[in-house]
Structure formats: C-alpha cells, structure tokens
Amino acid sequence: MKSKDNPHATKLQPLTLQLRLCIFANKNLLFEEFSQVEARMQSKAAAVPTREKLRLLTLTSLFTALTVIGAFIRIPLPLVPLSLQDFFVLLSGNILGPFFGALSQLLYLGLGLAGLPIFANGGGPAYVLQPTFGYLLGFPLASFVAGVILHGRFFRGFSLPERPLSRLILANAAGVAMIFTLGVIYLWLSTNFILGSALSFDKAAWMGCIVFLPSSALKLAVIIFLYRKLQARLAANASLPFKSYPKQSQAIFSENLRSHD
Template identity: 30%
Template sequence: MPIRNMILTGLFAALLAVGSQVSIPLGPVPHTLQVFFVMLAGVILGSRWAVASVAVWILLGCFGLPVFAQGKAGVAVLAGPTGGFLVGFMVCAYLVGLMTERAQLTVWRAVGAMLAGLVTAYVLGLVGFMASFKYFLHKPMTWDKAISLAVLPFIPFDVIKSVMAAYIGVKVRRALLRAGYIN
C-alpha cells in the first residue's frame, strides 16, 4: 500500500467529515457537502481508495466521533433515516472511481459517472430511509412520500455539486498523475 494513497484516503475522510458539518436541514435528511466530496474522492482516488476513504469516515462516526451531518455519531446513525445514504456513498464512490479510472478522463465522462453514482446513492438511500421509518420508527410511508422527502429536494443541488466535482476532480487528477503522486 503506497503511503501517498493512504494519506489521500485519510485526507478525503477528513474532507467528508468537514463537509458533513456544512448542513442545511431540509426535512429528515439534511443537505450537506458530502456528495461533493464522495464524488471528488471517486475521481481523484479511484474505486478502491475512494471506498476506503468513505469507509474510514463511516467507521470514525460509528466509533463515536461527530463526523456525520449535524454532528451526529454512533452506530445508531446507520439505522436512522440517513443510514442508507451512508452505504450508498460507499457504492457511489466505488462506481465513480471505477468508471473514471478505466476510461480516458474528460469532464463529461466524469459527469456521467457521477450521475450514475448519484442515482445509485439515491436508490440505496431511499431504501434505507423507508426501512428506518418502517422498522425503527414504526411509521411506514409510501414510495411517493419517501421520494418527495428524501430525493426530490436534493436533486438540483446534488447535480450542481456533481458537475463541480467532475470539473475540479478531472483537473486535480490530471495534475496528480503528471506529478506522479497517484497511479
């Protein structure tokens, strides 16, 4: 394991922790910068190390550090309304990394990879959101209501963050590749 990759993995876990604290509450799922840093990690680190950075962030939160949105921490967060989104972020980071590390990297390909990753995160997050309400809060809801609460308010912001992450990520990845800091 190259030390540079481990350092970048820790850096992105820290960026996720900081980005989680930039929070605008919009219902049960807050609006944060998490999506931006998950996408950025995927483009810059590649699939394996991006998943590692998201996993480190989740583990830090599970061990009690207040790294999740609104300063939340603990394993119980995984069973709450946002737990599915946390798992979705890991899959999203992997997909974005996989789709961008194998192709000739352009901003538009990165945007496409990020939108595919975003859909995956939304699907997994929505399933976790509904399961949390049904099994833990004992307040089942319809798909329509869950989508209107946990997905629709976030689509415009997350698409903008994805495009920004694609642009920045492609530029940073190219610079790191030229400098020999990543493979």
C-alpha cells in the same frame, strides 16, 4: 612505397594503436558504469509504487477528514438535510480511484460507528437506526462505482486519466444514483418499520431524492471542473521527471568515473 604515397600513415599508426588500447582498457569500465546507472534507475522505478501508495493513503485520510467536515456544512431540511458530504464522496472516487476512494468512506463509517460524533446527528452503533443512515451506506459504494467507471480498473496508482465529458458525467451520476437509491430505500424502511410512522415510497423518493437533484447537478459540475483542471495540471507536469533522466544518468556516470580515477 606506401609510406611515400601516404606520408601521414606513419604518424597515424601510433594514434590508432593508442585509441585501440584505450578502448580495450576502458571497455569493462564502461560496461560497469552503464550497468550501475541502469541498476540505479531500476531501483528508483521500483520505489515509485511504494511512494504512490503512501501518497494515496495520505489522500485517503484527507478525504475522510473532508467527509467529516462536509457533514457539518449543511442546510436543515425535512427528513434529510442538504450537506457537502456527497460532494467529497464523489470527489474521492474521481481522484483516488475505486479502491482508495471507497476506503476513505469506509474509514469514515467505521470511525462514526465506533462512537466519534462525525455524522450529521452524532455517531455510535445506534446510528444505524437513523432514517438517513442509508445515505451513509451508499458513500463507499458511490465512491467505488464512480472510480471504476472513471479509472477503468480496480487499482492504477495515483493518476488522473484523460476522459471525455460523457464518461465523467456517467461516473458521477452513477455514484449519485448509488447514494440516493440506498438512502431512499433505507429511509422508507426505517420510517415505516423502525420508527412506526407512515411514509409512502413516493414521498420518501420526493423528500429524499428529487428535491436534491438540482444541488447534486451543481455539485457534479464542480467535480468535473476540478477533475479536468487537476488532470490537465498533472498531464503538463508528467514529462518533467522523464526529461531529467538523461542528466541524472550523465551525472551518475561522471561521478563514478571520477571515483575510479
């Protein structure tokens, strides 16, 4: 009766049986392929921090070189020359974050004190007696402070988080304050107690800080502009690798299926 009521039942039964057998036979294969895909994706994800560290170390060396170049792009002024060093110092903290930004400036200081003539007036251990050495001491601290305020943590890999304008201004203004604070204090102490010349603290603050504030404000504006442009570019490209993951998974899965065949 059932076969008469359902004339197609007898035809569907062999197909259903074949489908069940096919699923049962390939069940282990499917689990194996998906586990291989997952393992490959996890291995790629685990390799990302290593690639980021290599990229950050490369950029660290680049900013060290840029700071060297900035020392020789300067306008001579009484006591303290105007240069582009502080521009690259703050930019290193913005781009690299506090750890690698400060590291780039520590490398700059170390190379200069080791004897390389990469400071504005030479190099070597005796450079600590220069009245302007305090500004150099402020470079690592400025990069670190700007990076901490902007990135919000000690190390977060190579990323440029989206930040409001107020936070960008605060981070870079704090970095400038570190440079000028150490620079003016060291300038006053060195001139009075090492060089033996009379220099009031008011004059040291005027000649070593206040006259540079307009140029520093211009540098900060350029740094913020560059940061926002670069951050927008990275944010626009951030989703591209993730969009390709399904295609990569499908390609790996198909390749493994062909190898089993």
